[in-house]
Amino acid sequence: MHDIYAWQQAIWQKLTQKRQWRGHALLLKGKQGIGKFQFARHFAKALLCTAPTTEQTACGKCLSCGWFEQQAHPNFFQIIPEALAAGSSDSGEKEDSEEKSNSAATKKNASKQISIEQIRKLTEFVYMTGHQNGYKIILIHPAESMNSAAANALLKKLEEPPADVLFLLVTHQAQHLLPTIRSRCQQIAMPIPDVQSSIDWLKQQRVSDPETSLAAASFSPLAALAFEQGGHAAQHDQFIQQIGNPSRLDPLALAEAMQPVNLSLVVSWLQKWCYDLVSYRTTGRNRYYLKQLAAIQALSGQIDLPECITFTRALNSKQKLSHHPLNPRLFLEELLIAYRVLMNRR
Ligand SMILES: [Zn+2]
Structure with a gap:
């Protein structure tokens, strides 16, 4: 495991x-791609470590640390959606960014939800005799991916907490959790690195154009890195190129080309693009697609501003729906058709 990120030192x-x-129960909440999941794993490892350092980090040498690193600690239980687990060759280093989970999306049937069966397995974990004494730690990530049956099953456990069990819930969208779950947890707002810290960190990771990458990743440094490291850069470029040229946009072909990519991620690209169009038109500045300034300048001068704002707002609710679409391809086709109509109406 890497070190605790610079922007997490104080909270650590x-x-x-x-x-x-x-x-x-602790609820670590904050935007995607800032390292919450890694932090939660560090925290769990440190609590379980039998010889922590003076900074209270895990020693990395004891038996407990060894088990943890081999994903075999008898007192640690991690629940993540099947799709995230499937996409991860090494779940220990798993990003909490959407980008990396996309490789899992290619495994078509892997569930993106946490199921009640996964929560039920907790009972066995909690009540079997763990190793020696001390904490048993349960990490759930991302907590909002629990379906309602799973969430209710977890709630029961939170209401009658077994002794010596610590729940670590990690969430990108705390507002999507049951209020009753939220209220049973101590909520911890995880720090968001400022732009300069993010750029410094990306430079250390040898990202060649950190400013541009960071902006394109909604200012989430981990998402920017995951993207740089091969996620779906080709599809992203194709997508932006096509929506930047709406008179030639073929929604069906583009939706087809985006099939390997997580739908929510594609919707976020469109959201950022439309945000930039509106932003450039109203303030003369764009925020995300810095390299596409020329295309944004040209298009933003032609849009019907109120309609574009309405469409951009509608995309926010589409983003929520995109996590559980009935038919992902149809979902994206419809969005792109609406976008094309909007852009070619002028
Ligand atoms: Zn240790």
Whole structure:
């Protein structure tokens, strides 16, 4: 496991050295791609470590640390959607960014939800005799991917917490969790790195054009890195090139070409693109697609501004729906057709 990110040092100290947490459930919340999941794993590993350092990090040498690194710790239980697990050759280093999970999407039938069966397995974990004494830690990521049956099953466990069990829930969208689950957890807002820290970090990772990558990844450094490291750069470029030229846009062909990519990710590209069109038209500045300034300048001068704003807002609700579409291809086709109509109406 890598080190704790620079932007997480303060929260790390608060939680570990100062022990500023209580209860049996923590909810680590914050935007995607800022390293929440990695932080939760560090935290779990450190709590389980039998010889933690003075900074309260895991020693990396004891038996417990060895088990943890081999994904075999008897007191640690991790629940993630099948699709995330399938996409990860090494779940220990799994990104909490959407981009990396896309490789899992190619495994078509892998579920993106956490099921009630996965939550039920907790019972066995909790009540079987764990290794020695001390904590048993349950990590659930991302918590909003629990379907309603799973969420209700978890709620029961949170309501009657077994002794010496710590739940670590990680979420990108705390508002999508049951309020009753949220209220049973100590909520921890995970820090978002500022732009300069993100760029510094991306430079350390040898990303060649960190400013551009970061903006295109909605200012999530991990998402920017995952994207650089091969996620779906080709599809992304194809997508932006086509929607940047709406008179020649072929929605059906483009939707077909985007099949290997996670639908929510594609919708986020369109959201950012439309945001840039509106932003450039109203403020003379674009935020995300810095390299496509010329295309954005040209298009934004031609759009019907109120309609484009309405469409951009509608995309926000489409983004929520895109996590569980009945038919992903149809979903995207319809969006792209609506986009083309909007752009060619002028
Ligand atoms: Zn250790």
